[in-house]
Amino acid sequence: MIDREHALPVVQQARLVGIARSSAYYEPQPVSRTDLQLMRRMDELHLEFPFAGARMLARLLRREGNKVGRRQWAR
Structure with a gap:
C-alpha cells in the first residue's frame, strides 16, 4: 500500500x-504473554459476573494478586 x-x-x-x-x-507493538493472560482472566471474570462494573472487576483481579486499575480494566 x-x-x-x-x-x-x-x-x-x-x-x-x-x-x-x-x-x-x-x-x-506485540502484546506480552502476561498481558494476554490478564486479558483472558478479565474475560472469564466478565462472563462470571456480567453485572459487575470496572471497579468490581478490578478489585477481583487485585484479590488474585494482579496489579490492575479500573481504568486499565475499562480499556
Whole structure:
C-alpha cells in the first residue's frame, strides 16, 4: 500500500490512499504473554459476573494478586 522506496513522498501516498500520515508510520507493538493472560482472566471474570462494573472487576483481579486499575480494566 505505502511504498517508502517510491519516488512519491509518503505524505502524498497517504493522502492518495486516504489514510492519515501517522498511520503510514505506525508499527504495531506485540502484546506480552502476561498481558494476554490478564486479558483472558478479565474475560472469564466478565462472563462470571456480567453485572459487575470496572471497579468490581478490578478489585477481583487485585484479590488474585494482579496489579490492575479500573481504568486499565475499562480499556
